[in-house]
Amino acid sequence: MKSPYLITKEEILKIYKPVNPHAHKGTQGHAVIIAGSYGKVGAAVLASKSCLKSGCGLVTTFIPKCGYQILQISIPEVMTVTDENTNFITNIHLPLIPQAIGIGPGIGKELGTQKALFEFLRTNKVPLVLDADALNIISENLSWLELVPENTILTPHPKELERLIGKWNSESEKFQKTIAFSEKYKVIVVMKGAPTFIINRNSVYENTTGNAALATAGSGDTLTGILTSLLAQGYEPKYASKFGVYLHGLTADLALPKTGYESFTASTIIKYLGKAFLELDN
Numbered sequence: 001m002k003s004p005y006l007i008t009k010e011e012i013l014k015i016y017k018p019v020n021p022h023a024h025k026g027t028q029g030h031a032v033i034i035a036g037s038y039g040k041v042g043a044a045v046l047a048s049k050s051c052l053k054s055g056c057g058l059v060t061t062f063i064p065k066c067g068y069q070i071l072q073i074s075i076p077e078v079m080t081v082t083d084e085n086t087n088f089i090t091n092i093h094l095p096l097i098p099q100a101i102g103i104g105p106g107i108g109k110e111l112g113t114q115k116a117l118f119e120f121l122r123t124n125k126v127p128l129v130l131d132a133d134a135l136n137i138i139s140e141n142l143s144w145l146e147l148v149p150e151n152t153i154l155t156p157h158p159k160e161l162e163r164l165i166g167k168w169n170s171e172s173e174k175f176q177k178t179i180a181f182s183e184k185y186k187v188i189v190v191m192k193g194a195p196t197f198i199i200n201r202n203s204v205y206e207n208t209t210g211n212a213a214l215a216t217a218g219s220g221d222t223l224t225g226i227l228t229s230l231l232a233q234g235y236e237p238k239y240a241s242k243f244g245v246y247l248h249g250l251t252a253d254l255a256l257p258k259t260g261y262e263s264f265t266a267s268t269i270i271k272y273l274g275k276a277f278l279e280l281d282n
């Protein structure tokens with residue numbers, strides 16, 4: 001394998017498009033987050049809030065009924081659409097065509113949710129981020145990946161990656177298998193870890209931000225929100241993936257002197273998104 005390209009501030013500044021003074025919410029992209037189930041509505045809240053706080057103009061979150069009040073009260077800026085089922089998603093119906101969709105955090109693997117995911121993938125044409133249980137369901141039905149738009153972004157942590165590509169015997173085999181997977185399905189794989197790598201066909205990119213403070217519940221859910229937001233704002237998937245992982249890691253680097261490793265939570269990622277964007281102007 002060639003040595004990876006580093007995702008540095010210099011690279012990110014070439015990608016970053018500052019907000020136009022004449023922008024309005026309608027020009028900043030409408031993102032949809034499909035997430036949550038009973039006991040895991042927090043994943044939907046974290047993904048939606050980080051989506052909104054990464055610059056997209058409008059966010060609609062699709063959740064099972066049990067998430068309705070939780071979402072509306074925790075993030076009044078976010079619109080919600082609910083499934084007809086109470087505890088988990090069974091039928092994804094959206095009253096709009098957004099610019100990007102992020103699906104998976106906390107949705108679980110109920111049979112009804114699996115069927116809903118298949119039906120969604122069969123009909124969806126919008127740029128996509130697949131995370132968490134969406135990946136877990138797909139890893140048992142890999143042919144469904146033939147249905148997703150080219151350059152869909154997948155964000156597996158190591159266990160989710162293993163479910164997708166199978167076990168590896170060495171680091172180099174892990175990369176080889178992920179490259180082959182990215183080529184076969186024409187997708188971008190964000191291999192989350194310390195550090196995070198992005199595999200786009202046979203190109204490998206290594207993130208330079210982030211630290212062990214990110215080893216906390218919901219940290220990946222916020223990454224899904226950030227990536228979906230950037231896609232909705234019109235960043236191409238190859239740029240959104242690099243920019244998203246860089247910003248996500250940067251929140252932890254900026255927060256660490258204030259929070260230490262122990263008290264940093266996924267909500268701290270969201271809190272520091274503003275400072276991370278401002279850091280790009282320094």
Ligand SMILES: NC(=O)C1=CN([C@@H]2O[C@H](COP(=O)(O)OP(=O)(O)OC[C@H]3O[C@@H](n4cnc5c(N)ncnc54)[C@H](OP(=O)(O)O)[C@@H]3O)[C@@H](O)[C@H]2O)[C@@H](O)CC1
Binds near residue numbers: 132217
């Ligand atoms: N507040 C909420 O609503 C929250 C909701 N959430 C939602 O919950 C759902 C389940 O997600 P999940 O990731 O916890 O479960 P799962 O896929 O079985 O992975 C666990 C396995 O993976 C491994 N592993 C993980 N990371 C690793 C690493 N870096 N390096 C190495 N190994 C690693 C780990 O290994 P271990 O070391 O524990 O053996 C274990 O075996 C999902 O939908 C998610 O979105 C969560 O986001 C939390 C907050």
Ligand SMILES: Nc1ncnc2c1ncn2[C@@H]1O[C@H](COP(=O)(O)OP(=O)(O)O)[C@@H](O)[C@H]1O
Binds near residue numbers: 193196219
């Ligand atoms: N030690 C670490 N150093 C850097 N980043 C880390 C570390 N541990 C976790 N992360 C990052 O935190 C995120 C964890 O995602 P994930 O496991 O999906 O969390 P969750 O499902 O709880 O939201 C990933 O972006 C990963 O790269």
Ligand SMILES: [Mg+2]
Binds near residue numbers: 131132157220221
């Ligand atoms: Mg996760």
